[in-house]
Amino acid sequence: MHIAPHDNANRPIVDREDALVPLVYFNIIRLKAGETFDYRTPGYETCIVPATGTVTVESAGETYPDIGHRGVDVWDGEPEGVYIPTNTATRITARTDTETFIAGAKFTETLRPFAVRAKDIDKVQYGSDDTKTHRKIKHILGAAYHDRVGRLLVSELYTVGAGGWSGFPSHKHDTDRRDDTGELIETRHDECYNFRFRPDYGSGLQMLQRVDNEPGDAYHIMNRSTVLIDKGYHPCCVLPGYEMYYFTILGGQSQRSLKQYFQPTHAAQLHTIPGIMDMVAKFK
DSSP states (O other): OEEOOOOOTTSOSBOTTOSSOTTEEEEEEEEOTTOEEEEOOTTEEEEEEEEEEEEEEEETTEEEEEEEEEOSSTTSSOOOEEEEOTTOOEEEEESSSEEEEEEEEEOOSOOOOEEEOGGGOEEEEEOOTTTTOOEEEEEEEOGGGTTTOSSEEEEEEEESSSSEEESOSOEEOEEEEEOTTSOEEEEEEEEEEEEEEESTTOEEEEEEBSSTTSOOEEEEEETTOEEEEOSSBOOEEEOTTOEEEEEEEEEESSOSSOOOEEOGGGGGGGGTSTTHHHHHHHTO
């Protein structure tokens, strides 16, 4: 599902118990310096990530000052974030003008908040210019936090260079299932993307193929487009001459670790794209 760019007036773009992707939550808030935003998400843990600007976060008796140092856009520096436990009152105070993402996943337990600073970001780069798949991922809440987070995975993905594909070889993660030997071959994770392009008048394409070797859907994505992935294989691409970024939220149904099932038709390309298995390992 594609949600066109719009002014959400600091209200959730993907609210709790969404009919299509109930395992995730997403809001974008825009504040002027000195303004505050208070929220609480019963049944969902969240992560606050400034896209631009700097904020201070107060939650569960803790204060995390000066989160985020990016300027004009998401390419202007490293991400930072704060993990917010389920059903915990939280205040975000803008130190500068800011656009801030709030990512969430369904989780009933209440853990403890913590900050993720730029030095803590887990990075991986893979693909190649030859295969038109060169990109990098910055994991904000990645595998390093399995002991501190319930079901939420948060990352930022950038294409490297102008043009190219991402999310390929095509994969899906819409069913918890095991093979005949009992080995886990796929997990159910709902997913949400928010796209940005450089220059910002660039655009791209999000594919969603429900069944291998049968026609699927395609969405024209623009700057600030939001895409919801409930099921199916979902590669995307950016027009030649433009760079693409997408903020990525994954919420697991039965576990946090993601197990992707690669589309059989294209699975052989797992062995032709440099570094792809390193990328897969970072989500486990």
